[in-house]
Amino acid sequence: MSVRIRPYQPEDMPSLLRIEAQAFTVDAWDRRLLQWYADTCPKLFLIAEIGARVAGYCVARPTRTGFADLDSIAVRRRYRRHGVGTRLLRAAINRLRRQGVHTLSLMVRRDNKEAIAFYHRHGFTRTRTVHGYYEDNATAWRMAARIEMPVIA
Numbered sequence: 001m002s003v004r005i006r007p008y009q010p011e012d013m014p015s016l017l018r019i020e021a022q023a024f025t026v027d028a029w030d031r032r033l034l035q036w037y038a039d040t041c042p043k044l045f046l047i048a049e050i051g052a053r054v055a056g057y058c059v060a061r062p063t064r065t066g067f068a069d070l071d072s073i074a075v076r077r078r079y080r081r082h083g084v085g086t087r088l089l090r091a092a093i094n095r096l097r098r099q100g101v102h103t104l105s106l107m108v109r110r111d112n113k114e115a116i117a118f119y120h121r122h123g124f125t126r127t128r129t130v131h132g133y134y135e136d137n138a139t140a141w142r143m144a145a146r147i148e149m150p151v152i153a
């Protein structure tokens with residue numbers, strides 16, 4: 001499957017709203033929040049395209065010097081387990097490295113087994129458990145990974 005990663009464009013909004021509704025129930029982002037990210041971190045709001053279709057997206061946000069959060073990543077169900085999420089995450093990490101970010105963190109529902117498997121696969125480990133983090137009172141895991149390039153001697 002040929003996947004192209006590119007920055008978000010305004011025309012992507014309807015596809016992203018559909019992906020949100022499919023991927024998340026109570027936590028789905030609305031247009032206003034997606035637009036806030038598009039305005040605030042346009043270079044780190046990435047779209048995965050297969051043919052002319054939006055297959056997924058992710059958005060990351062630098063927090064303080066050297067640190068960033070992966071605030072969202074989602075892939076349309078029909079395109080999952082084909083490496084789309086990996087392509088998005090790697091593209092985000094490459095861009096963050098160039099900005100001097102060494103640690104990428106995120107929050108994930110403790111019962112989101114698929115996402116946690118995905119993050120483990122990419123080197124994230126749990127750093128904290130936050131009870132009642134979500135609006136429905138569900139528990140979150142904070143996870144983090146070092147993303148700097150290894151120094152080759």
Ligand SMILES: CC(C)(COP(=O)(O)OP(=O)(O)OC[C@H]1O[C@@H](n2cnc3c(N)ncnc32)[C@H](O)[C@@H]1OP(=O)(O)O)[C@@H](O)C(=O)NCCC(=O)NCCS
Pocket residue numbers: 023024072073074075076079080081082083084085086087107108109112113114115117118119121
């Ligand atoms: C998490 C998510 C973005 C992963 O995207 P994806 O395109 O399916 O991921 P990839 O195909 O790149 O998977 C890479 C690896 O992650 C792990 N993984 C991904 N999905 C998995 C699953 N359902 N079960 C177990 N391991 C999984 C596997 O190790 C996989 O490698 P493999 O397929 O060779 O075994 C996707 O499942 C998704 O959109 N979920 C709904 C939204 C969501 O929960 N986002 C995270 C919010 S914190």
